[in-house]
Amino acid sequence: MREEVRAPGAPFGIAVIGNELRVVIGYGHDDDDRYIYRFIPGHGFKSERIECPDLSGVQLAFDGDTLFLAQAHNMRILALDVDGFVTRYIRLDRVPVGMTIIGGLFYLITGDKDFKNLELTKLNAHGETPHLTSLASVPFAARGLTFDGSRFWTSHRDHNEIVAFTVRSGF
Numbered sequence: 373m374r375e376e377v378r379a380p381g382a383p384f385g386i387a388v389i390g391n392e393l394r395v396v397i398g399y400g401h402d403d404d405d406r407y408i409y410r411f412i413p414g415h416g417f418k419s420e421r422i423e424c425p426d427l428s429g430v431q432l433a434f435d436g437d438t439l440f441l442a443q444a445h446n447m448r449i450l451a452l453d454v455d456g457f458v459t460r461y462i463r464l465d466r467v468p469v470g471m472t473i474i475g476g477l478f479y480l481i482t483g484d485k486d487f488k489n490l491e492l493t494k495l496n497a498h499g500e501t502p503h504l505t506s507l508a509s510v511p512f513a514a515r516g517l518t519f520d521g522s523r524f525w526t527s528h529r530d531h532n533e534i535v536a537f538t539v540r541s542g543f
Contacts, residue, residue, distance in 0.1 A: 377416050380409065385471075385516070387432035387439065394439060396429050397421070408432070408441070408456065422456030431471040431516065433478070442468040442480070444487075449478065449497070462497050464504065470517030470526055480504075481514045481526060490514055492524070492539065507539050 382403035384396040393411040398404065406424040411417050424441060429450075431442035438459070441450045444467050451460035469490070470481035478495035482504075490510035496503045514526040514535070523536045 375413055377411070380417055381407075385429070385431035385442070387434045389434050389439065394432055394434070396424065396432060396441070404428075406430075408439075408452075422452075424456075425450060425458055431468060433471045433473045435473045435476065440471070440473070440478075442471045444468055447485075449495075462495070462502050464495075464502075466491070466493065466504065469515050472517045472519050472524075474519050479507075479517060479519065479524070481510055481517050487513075492517075 379397060381397040381399045384398055386393055386395045395409050395411050396406050397409050398406050405427045406429045407421040408424060409417050409421050426446065428443045428446055429441040430444045433440045439452045441452055443450065447464045447467055449462040449464065449468065450458045453459050464482065466482035467485060467487055468480050468482050469487065472479050478497060480493045480495060481490055482493050483490045491506045492508045492510055494505045494507055512528045513530045515529050516527050518525050523538055525534060525536050527533065528535050
């Protein structure tokens, strides 16, 4: 099954929530103003949208209860309620450019402040002090991250490729 739909702006992050998707859409100069839209397969984008806090956001993940928004330039992850209000801030010391949740833990592709020296990292955000652990170096300009149960997937944006990989030491 294949479905193509024109997005109302520049699409960035995406997350599955039940039978729907949430998509970060950018507008304006360099697509800097970001909003979260609902997309229903077979029906398209809904007109209502949620303004991303600070109009900033790039990646989404859903843990079954909460929608999380990663803000690359602000170096943080935000937990959002159904109306888009922030219920928790998770500060990071690296720039998040990809994010997924597995078993209650965040798995991120993160970089330095120049979006270089990318790494696959694991974040345990339980408790007061989140702990970020480096798992592997990522030797290309990766953006986005998901997990299919056995492999991670990301994009190699400079080459217009999708890349699947595993982590040898497990995770």
